[in-house]
Amino acid sequence: MARSLDILRFRVRSLLHRQQADTELDRELRDHLELQAAEYVARGMTPDDARRAALATFGGVQNVREEARDARGVAVIENVLRDFRYTLRALLHEPMLLVAATLSIALGVGGNIAVFSLARAVVFAPPDARDPATLVNARVSHGSHVSYQRWRDIDAGGALERFAGYSIEGEVNWLDAGGAGGAAVSIVPMLVTANFFEVTGTPVARGRAFSAAEARMELDPHVAVISHEFWQLRLGGDSGIIGRKLVINGEPYTVMGVLPSHLRSVAGFGIAPAVYLPLNRSLGPDSRAPKATIVQLVGRLKPGQGLAEGRAALDALDRRLARLDGDTLYGGVQDFASVNTFRTGKEARTIGLFLAVLGVVSLSVLLIACANVAGLLIARGTRRRQEIAVRLAIGGSRARLVQQLMIEGLWLALIGTAAGIGLSVAFMRVVNSLSLPIPFPIALNLTTDRAVFACALGLVALTVLTCALLPALRATRMSLVPALKREEPFYIVRRFTARGVLLTGQVMVSTILLVTAILFVRNLVRTQVTSPGFEVNHALVAQIGFVQGRRDADHATFLQAAADRVRSLPGVAGVAYAASMPLTVHTGSSNGLTARIDGSAQTQHVEFSREIVGPEYFSTMGIRVLGGREFVETDAAGTPPVAIVNEVFARRYLGGKNPLGQRVQFKEDSSDFRVVGVVANSKMRTLGEDERAAIYVPLKQSKKSLRVGFVITRTQNDPTALVGPVRQALGALDKSVAVSVEPMASALQFALLPSRIGASVLGTLGLLGLALAAFGLYALVSYSVSRRVGEIAIRSALGASRGAILRLVMRDATLHVGVGLALGLAVSALITSPLSAFLVAGLSTTDPLSFGGTALVFILVSLLASWLPARFAMRVSPVVAMRLD
Amino acid sequence: MRPSDLIQGTLDLLILKSLATEPRHGWAIAKRIQTVSGDVLQIKQGSLYPALHRLEAQGLIKSEWRQNETGRDAKFYSLTKAGHSALETELTQWERLSGAIRLTLRNA
Numbered sequence: 007m008a009r010s011l012d013i014l015r016f017r018v019r020s021l022l023h024r025q026q027a028d029t030e031l032d033r034e035l036r037d038h039l040e041l042q043a044a045e046y047v048a049r050g051m052t053p054d055d056a057r058r059a060a061l062a063t064f065g066g067v068q069n070v071r072e073e074a075r076d077a078r079g080v081a082v083i084e085n086v087l088r089d090f091r092y093t094l095r096a097l098l099h100e101p102m103l104l105v106a107a108t109l110s111i112a113l114g115v116g117g118n119i120a121v122f123s124l125a126r127a128v129v130f131a132p133p134d135a136r137d138p139a140t141l142v143n144a145r146v147s148h149g150s151h152v153s154y155q156r157w158r159d160i161d162a163g164g165a166l167e168r169f170a171g172y173s174i175e176g177e178v179n180w181l182d183a184g185g186a187g188g189a190a191v192s193i194v195p196m197l198v199t200a201n202f203f204e205v206t207g208t209p210v211a212r213g214r215a216f217s218a219a220e221a222r223m224e225l226d227p228h229v230a231v232i233s234h235e236f237w238q239l240r241l242g243g244d245s246g247i248i249g250r251k252l253v254i255n256g257e258p259y260t261v262m263g264v265l266p267s268h269l270r271s272v273a274g275f276g277i278a279p280a281v282y283l284p285l286n287r288s289l290g291p292d293s294r295a296p297k298a299t300i301v302q303l304v305g306r307l308k309p310g311q312g313l314a315e316g317r318a319a320l321d322a323l324d325r326r327l328a329r330l331d332g333d334t335l336y337g338g339v340q341d342f343a344s345v346n347t348f349r350t351g352k353e354a355r356t357i358g359l360f361l362a363v364l365g366v367v368s369l370s371v372l373l374i375a376c377a378n379v380a381g382l383l384i385a386r387g388t389r390r391r392q393e394i395a396v397r398l399a400i401g402g403s404r405a406r407l408v409q410q411l412m413i414e415g416l417w418l419a420l421i422g423t424a425a426g427i428g429l430s431v432a433f434m435r436v437v438n439s440l441s442l443p444i445p446f447p448i449a450l451n452l453t454t455d456r457a458v459f460a461c462a463l464g465l466v467a468l469t470v471l472t473c474a475l476l477p478a479l480r481a482t483r484m485s486l487v488p489a490l491k492r493e494e495p496f497y498i499v500r501r502f503t504a505r506g507v508l509l510t511g512q513v514m515v516s517t518i519l520l521v522t523a524i525l526f527v528r529n530l531v532r533t534q535v536t537s538p539g540f541e542v543n544h545a546l547v548a549q550i551g552f553v554q555g556r557r558d559a560d561h562a563t564f565l566q567a568a569a570d571r572v573r574s575l576p577g578v579a580g581v582a583y584a585a586s587m588p589l590t591v592h593t594g595s596s597n598g599l600t601a602r603i604d605g606s607a608q609t610q611h612v613e614f615s616r617e618i619v620g621p622e623y624f625s626t627m628g629i630r631v632l633g634g635r636e637f638v639e640t641d642a643a644g645t646p647p648v649a650i651v652n653e654v655f656a657r658r659y660l661g662g663k664n665p666l667g668q669r670v671q672f673k674e675d676s677s678d679f680r681v682v683g684v685v686a687n688s689k690m691r692t693l694g695e696d697e698r699a700a701i702y703v704p705l706k707q708s709k710k711s712l713r714v715g716f717v718i719t720r721t722q723n724d725p726t727a728l729v730g731p732v733r734q735a736l737g738a739l740d741k742s743v744a745v746s747v748e749p750m751a752s753a754l755q756f757a758l759l760p761s762r763i764g765a766s767v768l769g770t771l772g773l774l775g776l777a778l779a780a781f782g783l784y785a786l787v788s789y790s791v792s793r794r795v796g797e798i799a800i801r802s803a804l805g806a807s808r809g810a811i812l813r814l815v816m817r818d819a820t821l822h823v824g825v826g827l828a829l830g831l832a833v834s835a836l837i838t839s840p841l842s843a844f845l846v847a848g849l850s851t852t853d854p855l856s857f858g859g860t861a862l863v864f865i866l867v868s869l870l871a872s873w874l875p876a877r878f879a880m881r882v883s884p885v886v887a888m889r890l891d
Numbered sequence: 892m893r894p895s896d897l898i899q900g901t902l903d904l905l906i907l908k909s910l911a912t913e914p915r916h917g918w919a920i921a922k923r924i925q926t927v928s929g930d931v932l933q934i935k936q937g938s939l940y941p942a943l944h945r946l947e948a949q950g951l952i953k954s955e956w957r958q959n960e961t962g963r964d965a966k967f968y969s970l971t972k973a974g975h976s977a978l979e980t981e982l983t984q985w986e987r988l989s990g991a992i993r994l995t996l997r998n999a
Contacts, residue, residue, distance in 0.1 A: 034966050041918040073941035
């Protein structure tokens with residue numbers, strides 16, 4: 007123990023006082039010389055002779071100094087520092103290598119950090135809440151939500167300490183007093199049970215949260231806690247906000263608190279509601295549907311209670327409650343997980359899958375980049391064969407050389423990673439400022455923190471190992487004699503050199519990237535040209551958000567009045583209203599019902615989408631009426647119920663008979679109507695969907711209460727000119743409804759979003775991979791040509807034709823590219839199949855064009871990449887080449 | 892004989908042994924070894940000082956500056972505790988090894 011302390015002290019002193027240690031050594035050596043000389047004098051020599059003799063016995067002073075320094079154990083650290091300086095200087099002298107390597111690594115590392123942060127923000131990050139480890143998301147009985155009464159019973163049931171409930175599905179209309187014309191806008195609230203803040207411990211930055219006692223539903227609380235972003239962006243950061251009133255759904259709510267900025271809500275997935283409102287009489291459960299499921303459960307474990315324990319307790323409690331409800335089939339826990347663990351469930355799986363694909367892809371790009379850097383370093387190592395051989399021959403240690411080459415790799419990795427972090431920070435800035443074209447308040451708060459830098463550090467380690475170790479070992483493992491004589495050892499012409507294998511792998515990974523990229527780009531192109539079945543251009547969509555509390559309001563009359571107002575505007579060619587809008591989040595409902603067609607004795611199961619629309623809907627949308635008629639004003643309550651079906655419905659469920667006049671009855675909702683028209687098929691939910699059966703029913707005959715309605719305007723010219731007038735006309739009707747007006751093309755952006763993101767991200771990565779692989783190939787071929795100049799010259803001197811030389815040069819490249827390409831295509835066929843969820847119908851994941859296209863691109867690129875050096879090889883003059891060595 | 896002819900590690904043993912009785916400076920160590928060996932072993936400074944520094948780095952000897960016999964400051968080396976025990980182990984090993992070699996040379 008004492009000894010190791012001694013050693014440590016000695017080393018540190020030696021390092022810190024290097025100068026002093028050297029001076030001391032010099033003095034010691036001088037003393038020695040003098041004592042030696044003194045002895046010689048004592049033996050009778052003259053002082054001068056004695057001095058000379060002493061020096062002669064001594065050996066080189068400088069050598070002793072070096073060796074003593076080595077012995078002090080300082081050498082290792084000093085050498086490393088010196089190598090860092092030396093290699094950096096050497097790299098700065100090769101700007102091409104530095105730039106190429108930095109770019110490669112920066113892109114690879116930057117992409118990976120970005121994907122990592124994205125995944126963390128969306129799937130892995132725990133919400134901002136008190137002690138998230140003991141906070142659990144629970145699903146019981148039928149699914150994600152439970153009824154208000156069930157929440158109360160579960161909360162009171164004592165299975166866990168407490169349970170809160172929340173809902174993020176609704177929208178409310180907030181009267182933006184400062185906005186244009188004082189109109190209401192739709193915002194997404196988090197509706198919560200009174201105890202929400204007490205249970206979750208969601209922090210509040212300003213003011214305070216409402217307590218369970220003061221926000222009890224029975225008290226009809228009208229209070230709100232607002233998000234920092236809503237406060238800043240919509241309320242202008244008003245410093246006296248606490249105590250002010252917000253008009254929501256036409257009723258005043260008092261602001262009690264403001265959340266911290268960038269709060270990660272308990273709902274997860276980056277969902278950031280604008281306001282948190284306690285359930286009250288207007289927002290709470292409908293007294294006519296007490297069993298409607300309205301809240302998701304989030305529970306707090308009892309102190310010391312484990313997850314399994316809590317799950318079992320809740321399971322027993324819910325089964326008992328379900329039995330009391332007369333519900334014996336369901337009941338019990340479906341899902342029970344800490345909010346700390348990453349989100350489960352269907353949504354999480356889809357998002358997770360996408361991120362996983364993205365992660366694999368970006369990691370592949372990094373590997374390609376590393377392979378490139380490794381290739382560059384190997385080539386450089388081989389160029390320096392002579393230098394390295396000389397150093398080894400005069401006694402340089404191999405370990406020291408490897409160390410130096412590793413440090414070189416480390417420099418490249420560090421510089422590249424620094425650039426990569428810079429890139430990803432820029433990327434995160436862009437993402438954070440981006441508002442995604444989705445009707446949902448998602449705020450991805452990508453931050454750089456310790457986890458991100460740890461990720462970056464891991465990537466550096468990976469990069470260094472892949473980039474530098476192989477070339478370092480390879481460069482120092484050579485036989486010295488041929489290298490000193492600048493002769494080519496045999497292994498240069500070996501088929502499978504380390505570089506060759508790297509290149510093959512690189513081509514393989516790039517192939518996979520490119521196949522996926524082409525697939526997504528084709529998907530995007532196809533979705534863009536896929537006709538949705540209605541006319542998208544020259545149309546406006548106005549979405550009207552009704553106040554949810556007012557269930558007595560006559561939405562149909564309102565929509566008709568709105569349509570009439572818009573119709574009177576100049577430049578309007580047609581107007582219709584509807585309860586749903588295809589290819590947005592507000593599409594018609596999906597149904598699977600038992601139908602009796604035309605009074606036949608047999609019933610059949612039918613699946614269809616139900617769209618609730620008004621008069622002139624089809625002519626305004628541009629959907630062809632194939633037979634019968636459109637809805638008219640008189641298709642209303644009090645007249646015989648009618649419906650219009652689309653072609654698929656008629657073909658699939660109404661037999662070959664003329665559908666017009668057929669009677670359709672549904673057992674479940676006891677509806678009963680006659681078909682008065684048949685229309686062409688159109689897309690309902692996604693552009694990629696297969697043909698979907700649909701039934702259109704007149705809005706005035708529907709009993710369903712509406713949350714949103716749409717007024718669709720067909721314009722004569724550019725629809726953007728009419729956005730303002732339509733908004734004004736609709737806003738003037740009722741201040742409490744929320745109106746948003748936009749051209750139909752932009753309203754449908756949501757349907758294109760997945761393929762657009764996929765195409766741009768994967769397309770970029772694919773092109774990047776291709777560029778890196780082409781670069782690698784070019785480097786390999788030109789390098790091997792430069793090694794074989796002599797051989798080529800002899801061959802052509804002996805009469806080899808230009809064609810033969812060309813074949814000789816291209817053979818290697820073709821082999822590597824061919825093998826890599828074949829492997830890459832095979833692997834692609836396997837790994838692209840999970841992507842089918844993102845693709846439009848008719849585009850298979852083994853799309854021949856994507857695969858063929860990739861193969862073609864690679865063959866062309868590799869021909870070009872090896873053609874340039876090959877051309878050089880064919881022009882080699884024998885005389886010049888012979889003189890080279 | 893030159894130190895390079897000595898079996899590796901023997902120089903260390905010789906230095907440790909010469910320091911066993913009293914602290915010495917570099918020249919005195921070399922002189923002592925030379926005298927005791929009857930002028931057979933001449934330690935070159937080029938080997939002596941690296942060896943001293945190595946032993947110091949290993950924590951087997953320590954150094955301090957004090958006055959030498961002519962009244963000048965010199966760097967005196969002395970054994971540490973670890974040095975003493977290292978010397979004992981090394982000596983035992985050396986005796987076993989040289990004994991074995993002697994036996995082999997005599998009887999083989």
